[in-house]
Amino acid sequence: MSFLNKIFGSSENEKKEEFSIEPKFYTLTSMEELETIETISYEKPVVLFKHSTRCSISRFALKRFDTEYDFSEEQINWYLLDLLNYRDLSNEIARRYNIEHQSPQIIIIRNGKAVFDTSHDAIGVYDLKQFI
Secondary structure, three states, rough: OOHHHHHHHOOOHHHHHOOOOOOEEOOOOOHHHHHHHHHHHHOOOOEEEEEEEHHHHHHHHHHHHHHHHOOOOOOEEEEEEEEEEEEEEEEEEEEEEOOOOOOHHHEEEEEEEEEEEEHHHHHHEEEHHHOO
């Protein structure tokens, strides 16, 4: 089940399948989770995907990323941040990692530091391979 189906719904057949498919990502909704992400980043890379649910460019980038993402949880963790509902977290990420806010945007955290970021049409799964 893709992320977009989670937001916009799916057909009854897809809903039956969703129990057998594990999500690829976690949602980032609190400052405590941001602390957890930083801790995890010392064991493996963490991707933060900052997404605006009202932006068609962000929706397209997320859909492409979600479709192409094929890493296991042992390799990398992916967290999705809904910018409209959690703007305070987005601001904290920008401050903490000294990265200019953009949307859509991916940020890779490794050993407590932002080691990579890109936005808009430059977002792609291929960028992650170098951090695995």
